[in-house]
Amino acid sequence: MSICISTYCSIRNNQIKLNGEALLTKGVEVPFNEFIKSAYDLNASPYLKFFKMDDLCKLAFITSEFLLKNRKLSEQYGAENVSLLFANTSSSLDTDINYYNTVKDFASPSLFVYTLPNIMLGEISIRNKFKGENAFFVFDNFQADFLCNYATQLIREQKAKTVVIGWVELLNENYEAFLCLAEETPNGTELTNENLNKYYNG
Amino acid sequence: MKIVFAAQGNIISSMGFTAEENFSAMEQGRTGIQKITREDFLSFSFYASLVDDGKLNKKFSALGNHLNYTRLEEIFILSIADVIEKSGVDVKSENTLLIISTTKGNINLLEEENYGGFSEKRLLLAKMASEITRYFGMKNYPLVVSNACISGVLAIITAQRLIYSGQYDNVIVSGGDLVSEFTLSGFNSFKALSDEPCKPYDAARKGITLGEGCGTLLLTSNERLLNINDKKIKVAGGSVSNDANHISGPSRTGEELALAVSNAMKEAECGSAIDFISAHGTATAFNDEMESKAFSVAGLQNVPLNSMKGFFGHTLGAAGVIEAVVTLETMKRNVLLPSQGFQNSGVSEQLNIITQREKREVNTSLKTASGFGGCNAAVIFKSI
Amino acid sequence: MDALIVKLKTQIIEQLNLEGVSPDDISPDDSLFGEGLGLDSIDALELIVLLEKNYGLKIENPADGKKIFATIRSIAEYITANGKA
Numbered sequence: 001m002s003i004c005i006s007t008y009c010s011i012r013n014n015q016i017k018l019n020g021e022a023l024l025t026k027g028v029e030v031p032f033n034e035f036i037k038s039a040y041d042l043n044a045s046p047y048l049k050f051f052k053m054d055d056l057c058k059l060a061f062i063t064s065e066f067l068l069k070n071r072k073l074s075e076q077y078g079a080e081n082v083s084l085l086f087a088n089t090s091s092s093l094d095t096d097i098n099y100y101n102t103v104k105d106f107a108s109p110s111l112f113v114y115t116l117p118n119i120m121l122g123e124i125s126i127r128n129k130f131k132g133e134n135a136f137f138v139f140d141n142f143q144a145d146f147l148c149n150y151a152t153q154l155i156r157e158q159k160a161k162t163v164v165i166g167w168v169e170l171l172n173e174n175y176e177a178f179l180c181l182a183e184e185t186p187n188g189t190e191l192t193n194e195n196l197n198k199y200y201n202g
Numbered sequence: 203m204k205i206v207f208a209a210q211g212n213i214i215s216s217m218g219f220t221a222e223e224n225f226s227a228m229e230q231g232r233t234g235i236q237k238i239t240r241e242d243f244l245s246f247s248f249y250a251s252l253v254d255d256g257k258l259n260k261k262f263s264a265l266g267n268h269l270n271y272t273r274l275e276e277i278f279i280l281s282i283a284d285v286i287e288k289s290g291v292d293v294k295s296e297n298t299l300l301i302i303s304t305t306k307g308n309i310n311l312l313e314e315e316n317y318g319g320f321s322e323k324r325l326l327l328a329k330m331a332s333e334i335t336r337y338f339g340m341k342n343y344p345l346v347v348s349n350a351c352i353s354g355v356l357a358i359i360t361a362q363r364l365i366y367s368g369q370y371d372n373v374i375v376s377g378g379d380l381v382s383e384f385t386l387s388g389f390n391s392f393k394a395l396s397d398e399p400c401k402p403y404d405a406a407r408k409g410i411t412l413g414e415g416c417g418t419l420l421l422t423s424n425e426r427l428l429n430i431n432d433k434k435i436k437v438a439g440g441s442v443s444n445d446a447n448h449i450s451g452p453s454r455t456g457e458e459l460a461l462a463v464s465n466a467m468k469e470a471e472c473g474s475a476i477d478f479i480s481a482h483g484t485a486t487a488f489n490d491e492m493e494s495k496a497f498s499v500a501g502l503q504n505v506p507l508n509s510m511k512g513f514f515g516h517t518l519g520a521a522g523v524i525e526a527v528v529t530l531e532t533m534k535r536n537v538l539l540p541s542q543g544f545q546n547s548g549v550s551e552q553l554n555i556i557t558q559r560e561k562r563e564v565n566t567s568l569k570t571a572s573g574f575g576g577c578n579a580a581v582i583f584k585s586i
Numbered sequence: 587m588d589a590l591i592v593k594l595k596t597q598i599i600e601q602l603n604l605e606g607v608s609p610d611d612i613s614p615d616d617s618l619f620g621e622g623l624g625l626d627s628i629d630a631l632e633l634i635v636l637l638e639k640n641y642g643l644k645i646e647n648p649a650d651g652k653k654i655f656a657t658i659r660s661i662a663e664y665i666t667a668n669g670k671a
Contacts, residue, residue: 051605052628080443080461091307091327091348096384100312103387106639109631110602112388113450113574116305118349122575125446131458133442134577135356138327138346146345150360153367159441159465392631393648451627 003155004188008180008199009067011039011059018066020202032173036062043069047127054095054114055175057123060086060168063177064124071181073162074129083133083160084121085151088169091117091138120168132160142167142178144196151182152191167200204423206362206437208583209291211527212284214277215415215514216251219261220284225531228539229559233513235399235411242313243383244390249399250381251413251515253277266337272308272320278334278378281416286338289420289427291372293338299370300344302331303357303377304519307348310382334376342370351482351573352442353377354417354522355581358569359440361421362581371423377523378416385412385518392450394486400516402483402509402541403490403555405548410484413515417523419530433534438566438584439469445576452488452572456496459578463500463570470566470582476505477564478538480529482571483509484516485543489572494549496578502568503552506560512542522571526581533564533585590662598658601636602629614659630655637661641669 009018014026014035024042026035032055039062040050050061073082092115099111113119118136125134133154137146151163162183169176178200182191189195212220216234217227227234234251262268262276265283282300286293307327311317323329331344347357354377361373379385389395389410400411420427421437428434443462445453453459467474479502481493497503510525517524532538538560547553565585572578595609598618602625616622619630630651637643643665645651654664 048605048624051603079446084444089326089328093325096306096309096325097312099388100384103383106635107387107391108635109388109391110628112391113628115384115388116348116350116574118573118575118577119449120575121349121444122449122577125444125576126448129446131444131446131461134349134444134575135347135360135442136349138331138348140328140332140343149367149369150363153363157363391635393634393646448626449628 001184001186003152003182003191004185005180005191005195005199006183006185006188007067008178009063011063011177012175016066023066032175052110053123054111056092056094056117056168056170057114057120059170059175059177060120060166061123061127063168063179064164067179067181068128077161079129079131081132081161082130083154083163084124084130084166085135085147085163086121086166086168087137087139087143087147088117088167089138089140090169090171094171142200144193144200148191148193148196155182155184204366206365207422207425207428208435208437208530209420209422209427210285210289210429211530212281212418213415213524213527214253214281215413215524216253217513219257219280221527221531225528228513228528229537233399233542234413235515244386248386248395249411251411252381253414271333272311272318272324274308274378274380275330275333277416278302278376279337281418282334282338282374282376285374285418285420291374291420291422291427293340296341297371298340299342299364299373300331300335300340301347301357301361301373301375302334302344303347303353303375303523304379305348305350305353306379306382306385306518309384310380313383348519349573349577350575351518351521352571352577352579353519354526355569355571355579356442357523358419358421358437358526358581359442359579362437362440365421365423373421374418375421375523376416376418377520379414379518379520381412381414396485399543400485400511401543402485402511403547403549403553404544405546407485407487407490407548409486411511411515413517415514415517415520415524417520417527419523419527433585435530435533435583435585438472438582439466440581441465441469442577442579445578447576449576450574452492453576456492456499459493459496459570459572460499462578462580463496463568466568466580466582470584472566472582472584474501476502476566476568478529478532478567479505479507480525480567480569481507481509483511483541485511491549492572494551494553497553498551504554506538506554506556508539508541508556522569526569529567529569529583533567533583536561536563538562538564587662587666590665591658594658594662597636597640601632612658615657617657618655641665643669
């Protein structure tokens with residue numbers, strides 16, 4: 001069976017799109033924290049840890065909630081077979097700066113813990129009980145070929161049965177999230193550089 | 203199937219600027235950890251392992267202009283240059299990739315006025331990495347791994363996979379991080395800094411000691427790049443897992459690290475024949491305890507094991523690569539090094555912690571790491 | 587003491603980003619960790635910052651925090667016994 005993109009979700013310009021269909025749209029003047037709170041309310045699945053996350057994790061978490069709604073990947077594939085493969089441009093720099101601003105006064109432990117980009121993977125893993133391969137890479141811009149090859153290799157070499165591929169970027173109120181699910185299924189679009197790029201841009 | 207050889211390595215730390223210098227210092231029982239007073243870092247004295255600035259400046263002057271590179275970039279360049287020189291790898295080839303492993307990169311620029319005279323963009327890890335590839339005239343855009351304290355081990359595993367899949371013949375993996383006000387204040391806010399040199403697995407351990415430096419390792423499918431007199435060692439298996447438990451506290455059972463270990467061992471087809479474990483051993487109460495449970499679950503409680511944090515401190519994104527390079531030296535020389543700072547066991551499960559230098563045949567080694575975000579990684583090196 | 591308890595509730599809700607929790611929801615004798623409010627180890631570290639920032643009290647060993655941070659009342663008692671508040 002070929003490896004397909006079975007579902008994808010993006011959040012940018014204050015709009016959430018699942019498989020190309022808009023789920024929530026807010027005016028561009030709405031600040032990020034307000035927008036992401038309305039996205040949380042729309043998701044309608046209470047998870048109080050959300051409010052302790054930094055903005056980058058909130059963005060990744062909400063995107064993953066919409067992407068994985070109605071799916072129980074840990075049960076379907078086994079927790080150790082669900083993999084997370086994420087990347088972005090700015091790592092955790094947005095929170096790094098916020099954390100560093102507290103250092104002169106009282107360094108904040110709850111901000112410091114978010115000064116690593118892979119905490120996104122931790123939060124999504126905790127929420128969904130994913131225990132498989134996880135990796136975080138940093139690029140200048142979205143690298144469909146690398147992500148596509150790496151995810152394909154993980155599945156082909158039986159290191160994972162499904163891979164959540166993610167691009168989650170946030171710095172100074174500029175943000176963008178794109179997540180998709182790669183798995184062996186007859187119902188989907190084949191996982192190729194072109195298709196990944198198409199969905200990312202679409 | 204292709205073989206991925208672990209070829210030449212380099213370490214830059216407070217103990218030296220080559221792998222050999224570092225290994226000799228460790229063999230003599232020296233540690234790079236010292237008491238430091240730097241009020242720009244912390245208001246009180248602390249223990250850390252720092253790269254000597256005088257030596258760094260002197261060495262880098264021969265390679266480039268200080269004005270063009272940050273302190274961490276200089277350390278990376280020196281470390282990578284040593285591996286290129288010793289291996290003769292064609293750095294400008296399309297078949298050669300650089301992977302940079304780091305958690306915080308040039309974050310110290312935040313602490314300096316006007317970013318120390320550099321562009322703000324230098325804070326971006328990919329920008330930092332591309333300055334390094336540009337220095338060496340490399341064709342391929344660098345890959346950056348930033349996955350907390352498993353970054354270095356994950357970078358080695360990633361390199362192995364990229365060579366297996368035929369995308370590259372040579373991957374230079376280089377891991378580096380600095381000690382800075384940023385990281386010290388953070389671990390201090392976690393009440394995780396030890397007020398004496400760290401003592402991994404010891405009953406009297408009081409937390410971590412930070413360190414800085416860089417480790418570089420060449421992985422290649424080209425056997426001719428290996429030193430002719432060295433034992434031939436391959437990267438035989440690697441795996442990553444997540445605790446799915448807590449973002450800063452490790453697993454209570456160690457099962458997830460054990461999962462990564464057993465997956466790596468399966469891929470390596472080494473049965474249970476592990477001769478040596480280079481463990482993570484940060485000397486925090488919870489990490490060391492979790493590891494003891496994990497090695498017990500994996501059935502490795504009798505394998506000689508050390509943590510190198512007592513020599514280098516915790517070098518974050520550099521740790522996995524530095525410790526892998528020492529592991530490879532351990533295998534080439536057949537010398538087990540003691541776990542610096544350890545006296546009496548302070549973990550609940552049995553571990554065979556090395557207490558003195560010992561000559562012993564070491565042909566299969568396991569290197570592990572665990573980090574914030576609940577991540578665990580394991581890689582196996584095997585001589586052939 | 588009562589005034590201090592009310593003040594502490596507000597400060598804790600704010601410092602720990604306890605969404606949807608109002609001061610009236612927390613009884614002074616509810617346990618803060620585990621079953622009660624469900625705080626975790628990072629919250630405990632933030633409580634240490636809160637005591638230092640607002641009350642000038644330093645707790646160096648997080649293990650000491652366990653007893654002090656058991657309930658709102660135990661925190662208030664600790665502040666009254668040791669602090670300048």
